[in-house]
Amino acid sequence: MPVIQVEGRQAIEVEEGKKLVLALEDEGVDMLHRCGGNARCTTCAVEVLAGDAGEMGEAEAACREKKGIENPSTRLSCQVRVQGDMSIRLIKTIESTGLEPGPRPQE
Numbered sequence: 001m002p003v004i005q006v007e008g009r010q011a012i013e014v015e016e017g018k019k020l021v022l023a024l025e026d027e028g029v030d031m032l033h034r035c036g037g038n039a040r041c042t043t044c045a046v047e048v049l050a051g052d053a054g055e056m057g058e059a060e061a062a063c064r065e066k067k068g069i070e071n072p073s074t075r076l077s078c079q080v081r082v083q084g085d086m087s088i089r090l091i092k093t094i095e096s097t098g099l100e101p102g103p104r105p106q107e
């Protein structure tokens with residue numbers, strides 16, 4: 001199974017094809033997803049430090065453009081399906097923002 005290394009935290013094993021945001025949440029990682037995984041809020045964004053987060057879909061590309069996200073390493077974890085090992089850095093967390101996560105994204 002692919003392994004995701006979260007900077008400064010634990011490494012987690014993830015079922016291939018699982019949404020990154022759900023993999024992180026299910027392993028107890030403090031993870032925001034305010035819009036419920038619909039590529040609208042960007043609170044689920046992570047920085048991909050190593051590994052391949054896969055092709056970017058239309059919804060993610062449109063949201064990035066609308067929100068002015070230009071860094072190619074910044075990916076919306078609700079739009080990434082894990083295909084292989086990755087190393088990531090969290091950007092916004094529940095703890096750092098004081099925000100509540102939204103509804104659980106669909107599988």
Ligand code: FES
Nearest residue numbers: 035037041042078
């Ligand atoms: S963009 Fe809102 S949860 Fe991913």
